[in-house]
Amino acid sequence: MVVPGGQYGPHAPLLMFAADAAERREAAVEHVEWTNREAALKLSEAELEAWVIGQVSPRLPLGVAGSGLLFIGKSLGTHAAALAAERGHPAVWLTPLLKYRQVVEALERSRSPFLLVGGTNDPLWDGDVARQLTPYVLEVPEADHGMYVPGRLAASAEVLGQVATAVEDFLDDVVWV
Template sequence: MIDSLSPRAVVVLPGGLGGPFAPLPLFATSAAAARGAQVHRAWWEAPAGLQHSERSEWVAPRATPVLDEAAAAVPGGSVFVVGKSLGSAAAPLVAERGFSAVWLTPLLTDPLVVAGLRAARAPFLLVGGTSDALWDGQVARELTPFVLEVDGADHGMEVPGPLAASAAVLGQVATRIEQFLDETVWPRSR
């Protein structure tokens, strides 16, 4: 049963490769959709050679229409953002709109992303791994109390060893997102 007192939407801002149907954003989106959220997806593939300093300028015009579309679809409702890697370059846009989010392997080495996260007024969950060069666990814990850090996980949240170990990490991420939605973003009525 969906426990929804107001309309809900989820916006998917994918990473540079794999689009919104890559496993991490797909599971996060499924968690929100199972809780009654309409799904709005940005589609992109980052151009080869996109410089770090160009990320925000490249992402902003692609993310803005989808964020605005979702907000217009649920007037007075709640928008939740699922951002993977490159999608986290939209953190300033999400913060200024007051949307909650889960940032999957966010670019915590990018000052513009970190500044956008610092400006957020709504709760957000950060998910990353200790073997990801773009993750900074200390910064993550300074930004939010909602952090899932997986020891040994890389930028795709894969860990060394059998594939089943990486599949277990995906399950761990999905469970943490469901908990975040149910306890923080859209608490279930008792």
């Protein structure tokens, strides 16, 4: 289940490569497209979580707790961590909103493994919190919320490669062993 961030849809490069990693391992991939995204971006933290859950829940298959379902989410989509925790699904959370109490609390409730990916120049990332939540963390020095680093675009493309490799390793070594 690919759950996008607030700025781009589910086919943005970070999400696309993470979904490709799952597909290459024969997973079926469902992409969530936000409805009325602009209005959602004006909501409070508590309202955002409810809105994301309302957008994602109807797309979840029934009766699959503990099955092969994997959440892949970016930024705004990390509010779906509550669903992943409730249903016992592993996840890949790209640039998670670790400054949002509800997201952190949902991650704390999770009993399934999850990978957190963020950058030290992202104001919504907290590397210390990430490492307290899970042993599976990719923290990229100087990366911002879009996982861009200073300098030429090739350096940011290299970060995309690091993220793709971290996702593949997580899926191969932790999720689908």
